[in-house]
Amino acid sequence: MSARALAFVLVSLPAVAHADLVDVGLRTGYARPVGAFDLGTHASDGSFGAIPFALDATFGLQPIERARVDTSWRAAAGVFVAYAPTIPTLCTSAPECISSIGSDVELGMLARVHAPRMAFVLPEAEIGAGWSWSSRSLVDRDAVSTRSWNGPVLLRGALVPSIRLGVHTRFGLVVGGSIARSTSFSLEAPGVTRHGIDGARVHGTLDFGLRFAVDLDW
Amino acid sequence: MKTAAVLGAAAVLACCASPDGDAIAMIHSSPGIGFDDLRWSPSLGRVLVPGGRSGVLDLVTPDTGEVVGIEGFATTGDYSGGHDDGPTSVDEAEGFLYVTDRTTTTLAVVDPAKQAIVGNVPLATTPDYVRWVATTRELWVSEPSGAQIEIFSVGTSVAGAPPALRSVATIPVENGPESLVIDPVRGRAYTHHWQSSTVGIDVRTRALLGTWPNGCAASRGIELEPEHGWVLAACNEGTLTVLDPEQGGRVLSVLAAGAGFDVMGYARSTRHVYLAGGACACLTVVGLAPTGTLSVLGRFDAPSDTHCAVADDRGHAWVCAPSEGGVRRVSDPFPSWAGSP
Numbered sequence: 001m002s003a004r005a006l007a008f009v010l011v012s013l014p015a016v017a018h019a020d021l022v023d024v025g026l027r028t029g030y031a032r033p034v035g036a037f038d039l040g041t042h043a044s045d046g047s048f049g050a051i052p053f054a055l056d057a058t059f060g061l062q063p064i065e066r067a068r069v070d071t072s073w074r075a076a077a078g079v080f081v082a083y084a085p086t087i088p089t090l091c092t093s094a095p096e097c098i099s100s101i102g103s104d105v106e107l108g109m110l111a112r113v114h115a116p117r118m119a120f121v122l123p124e125a126e127i128g129a130g131w132s133w134s135s136r137s138l139v140d141r142d143a144v145s146t147r148s149w150n151g152p153v154l155l156r157g158a159l160v161p162s163i164r165l166g167v168h169t170r171f172g173l174v175v176g177g178s179i180a181r182s183t184s185f186s187l188e189a190p191g192v193t194r195h196g197i198d199g200a201r202v203h204g205t206l207d208f209g210l211r212f213a214v215d216l217d218w
Numbered sequence: 219m220k221t222a223a224v225l226g227a228a229a230v231l232a233c234c235a236s237p238d239g240d241a242i243a244m245i246h247s248s249p250g251i252g253f254d255d256l257r258w259s260p261s262l263g264r265v266l267v268p269g270g271r272s273g274v275l276d277l278v279t280p281d282t283g284e285v286v287g288i289e290g291f292a293t294t295g296d297y298s299g300g301h302d303d304g305p306t307s308v309d310e311a312e313g314f315l316y317v318t319d320r321t322t323t324t325l326a327v328v329d330p331a332k333q334a335i336v337g338n339v340p341l342a343t344t345p346d347y348v349r350w351v352a353t354t355r356e357l358w359v360s361e362p363s364g365a366q367i368e369i370f371s372v373g374t375s376v377a378g379a380p381p382a383l384r385s386v387a388t389i390p391v392e393n394g395p396e397s398l399v400i401d402p403v404r405g406r407a408y409t410h411h412w413q414s415s416t417v418g419i420d421v422r423t424r425a426l427l428g429t430w431p432n433g434c435a436a437s438r439g440i441e442l443e444p445e446h447g448w449v450l451a452a453c454n455e456g457t458l459t460v461l462d463p464e465q466g467g468r469v470l471s472v473l474a475a476g477a478g479f480d481v482m483g484y485a486r487s488t489r490h491v492y493l494a495g496g497a498c499a500c501l502t503v504v505g506l507a508p509t510g511t512l513s514v515l516g517r518f519d520a521p522s523d524t525h526c527a528v529a530d531d532r533g534h535a536w537v538c539a540p541s542e543g544g545v546r547r548v549s550d551p552f553p554s555w556a557g558s559p
Contacts, residue, residue, distance in 0.1 A: 038475075039475070039514045040473070040474070040475020040476060040502055040504075040514035040517065041456070041474065041475050041476065041477075041498075042476075042498060042500070044498075045456065045476055045477040045478075045495075045497060045498040045500070046455075046456070046477050046497070089477060089478070089497040090436070090454055090455055090477055090478060090497050138435045138436060138454065138455035139435065140412070140413050140435045140436040140454070141412075141413050142413070143413035143414045143434070143435040143436070144435055145433070145434065145435035145436075145453065145455045145457060147455075147456075147474050187457065187472065187474050189433045189434065189435065189453070189455075189457055189472070189474075190413070190414035190415070190431050190432070190433060190434060190435065191414070191415075191430070191431020191432065191433055191469060192431065192433035192457075192459060192469050192472045194472050194473075194474070198473070198513070198514060199514070
């Protein structure tokens with residue numbers, strides 16, 4: 001593809017998506033682990049929970065006048081990416097606890113529905129799916145043991161009641177969760193490695209957080 | 219929808235699950251007991267439970283849960299949540315029980331028939347575990363604060379009198395020793411370094427046989443599979459490995475499940491390994507196949523401050539419950555792994 005053709009495609013994207021708004025959100029909060037990664041490991045075994053930092057971007061699926069943005073039903077679709085450091089359950093000193101912080105990473109697609117404003121609240125709901133990568137570590141002096149899983153996020157959903165801060169900005173609560181399934185496992189520990197999951201299980205998170213969003217005219 | 223319902227139920231249960239098994243309180247259970255070592259005595263038919271803080275060696279009848287306490291060890295009024303006080307380890311030999319006391323830094327001889335302490339010798343420093351070495355008629359006491367194993371010769375009991383104990387040697391174990399297990403058939407002792415490796419020692423020559431990676435960031439419990447002489451290493455982070463000293467410490471199998479493991483139990487007849495962890499608030503049951511392969515069989519809810527387990531020969535796993543001041547008896551429903559491939 002030539003540079004000219006690529007530029008043409010990029011310029012044409014809004015028309016192809018029939019979108020007039022781009023909604024970009026940044027969120028953080030607390031994610032409580034539930035379920036099990038595999039036959040022997042519950043999601044809460046190695047972590048008290050996670051502090052997710054997530055970025056999402058959705059594109060409006062139909063044109064809408066700016067004046068009707070908060071009073072109309074709207075739908076949008078886009079992407080979701082999250083990085084969540086996890087709070088370790090095992091470690092005995094501050095430096096080792098910091099070194100033992102694990103992570104949950106997620107990349108997915110997201111659909112969002114905006115309902116008409118109710119009083120001053122802008123009701124929003126989102127649903128999505130994707131892939132997640134989780135790792136849990138224990139560092140003891142210079143010895144490190146890390147367990148890692150990955151697999152599909154079967155469902156991610158949340159209610160996001162928001163309030164408008166300005167013409168283009170919103171701030172809301174996030175109450176939701178995710179359901180994922182581990183399909184791969186690896187262990188890296190002193191002198192041993194292991195790959196292959198032993199009894200894949202369903203796990204997930206219960207999410208509570210805050211989201212700051214900007215909606216931009218495309 | 220079904221998955222969501224399961225996860226929702228799991229979330230509720232995760233916050234409110236009560237430990238499985240029958241709660242059995244030890245003598246002087248309040249305000250809690252700092253358990254560490256638990257042992258099963260085949261000859262007495264009792265679970266041996268040293269009660270750190272309570273000053274009691276509790277003997278539990280496995281079927282009835284009856285508890286008999288042998289008192290006279292050091293006591294402390296406060297329970298800190300740890301296991302740094304009083305009696306914390308026990309082993310049995312030739313009709314006597316040998317108990318270490320961390321507060322008095324002593325090794326006591328207990329006559330279970332008299333239910334009394336009948337002898338006492340000082341230790342070089344704070345003890346961790348005591349183990350009988352039949353091959354040499356010695357007691358080995360691990361002393362991590364001195365980075366050593368202290369060895370006591372054991373005299374012969376005459377007319378029921380307690381055998382004389384005499385400190386005869388020490389073996390340095392740098393960055394250890396954590397846990398201690400004896401292979402009486404092959405005349406070997408095994409212990410961990412605090413991180414990453416397990417060491418083997420010839421009990422006759424007291425020479426180091428080897429140091430082998432054990433898969434642990436934080437080494438904790440140790441057990442012996444006596445038929446093959448395999449060493450089981452439990453890691454605080456939830457890893458369990460099987461090492462074969464005959465093959466230079468080769469790791470035969472590794473498994474990761476749960477978290478917070480320390481003192482583990484092994485049921486020889488069923489080849490079940492019991493791993494209790496506070497971080498997972500769980501008792502994980504693992505099958506050890508005659509080929510050396512480990513498999514998770516299942517898990518139970520356990521107290522959130524547990525870290526020790528032992529097996530009896532009646533199909534029970536025993537899990538320490540420090541803040542309850544007792545142990546929990548869990549009936550193992552899983553099939554024997556002795557015939558597994």
